[in-house]
Amino acid sequence: MYVQHEARDAELADHIEGLVRAAVPWVEKITGLPLPRPRFELVDIDGLALAYRSFVRRQMERDTEGLDLTRWERSKLIAHPQAAEFMVRSGGLSKKPVLIATSIGQPATLIIPEALRLQRLSQTPELLCDLLVRSLAQQAQVLAGRGQVVPPPQWPKSPTARHPIVQLSEGHAQWTSSRATREITGSTRQTRRPLAKRIVHSILEPLADRRVARASALVDQAVNARGLTAFNAVWNTPGLAPTLDEFRHPGRWIGRMPPP
Template sequence: MTTLSVVDETGSNDLLAQTMNEILHTATPYVEKATGLTLPDLNVRLMDRGAAAKQFALFVAQRIQRDTSGIDLTSEDVQRAAVYPGQVEWVTYVRWRSTEALHITTDTGLPTTLIMPESLEHQKVTRDRRCLCALMVETLATQAQVAACQARFLPYRGWPVPPDPDDPIPYLSAGHAKWASEQVCPLLYPADPKRRRWHRRIARALLVGDADQRHRRQRYATEFVDQAIGAVGLTAFNRMWAQPEFLPTLEELRGPVVWKRRYEAARFSV
């Protein structure tokens, strides 16, 4: 049985933690059924922006160390790797308004999600249970992806730094989580969850460069997931988490037919 824990480390968000815990436990079987993935044990930590930024930067530093082990780095690479976690901490801190959740893993591999309540309040998420449900479902789906790929390429790649903006995996991950929320949330809260989502769209665009391009790519990714699952089924689709050769390219996110053709050729090749 999946163990879910929501801990308030801010000292002033006990009620929010309780509400999140209730939604997570209610949504878990729905998310497992919708995604076909087994949910891991999960910790959610409610933190202020400074603590969350530090914790996320520490995780990034650990990922960089892991993913550069055994690689011959140039002196410039070493310097970039050394300063990048500090840059991540600063960016995370200043972009708190547009950050809903930061997904990490602990030293023991336990999926953990860092959430800044002040960001949720700024985006009006805490005032709408349907929006909060969407966030919790996306959290569950994202960490299910992490477990399925054994944290090899999710929730964060440690190299190269800075990350390649054209890497399709972050878009696929976000699109899959969004798709899961679209499947599950109407079952739990039938009213239209788009009623207040303009708050979230505006907040996410603050202090973020190339927001339009990223939002378009995430929309393509969400549509890709829906069409790909419809074409090959959940079981076949979920092979990509364990077998990276089945992951779509950035171009294939816009053309599921091309991905399906390549997927079937790779699957049935001798």
């Protein structure tokens, strides 16, 4: 386990490290995936922007290796990492953990401490644990496939929230957290957001929440039908992930999964 941080974030880093140590055995048990090297980095906005730009560049170089690109495609290949950095600096990714992977599929989760404090996540054990468990589940996905499936390809265009792999990854993370977080924290109740935040959330993000909930339900159906081993083949088998149509018709995806 590795938690990289600046001196000013030492207390938060210790808190995160303690929760991660408690969470790893539960995540491994629930997902059936090993987590030998969980890594978290507490960064400022500059650190996040530069790290994400480098990650996008590596992903695009991997995705386009051996392709005969046109001049326009090469210019896009150069410009895309810069656009990714701009998206981070403009606030597009600064409020939540960001999953990146090296060229050999080693994952890390980048977190801006101030974003945790502003959302009061660092002061609420259940919410911080939920965030870390989801991040650990996604790191386990990357390790299971050495980064070939998760994170999803950056080329020919950037993945969006509707991308099947993005939905499956986030749904699997939620599925894991729903089974692990209460066990880790000993909480018997769900922490409720302040009323104002709940109202804003209900207006701005219901579609995103429905997508993740639908993906989590799909994971549950698939694991119950085929078992963990067959389900986990999705992380190292390109083309096995569900299509957008199969999210709406889970039986079609389960029907083409490996047998138990």
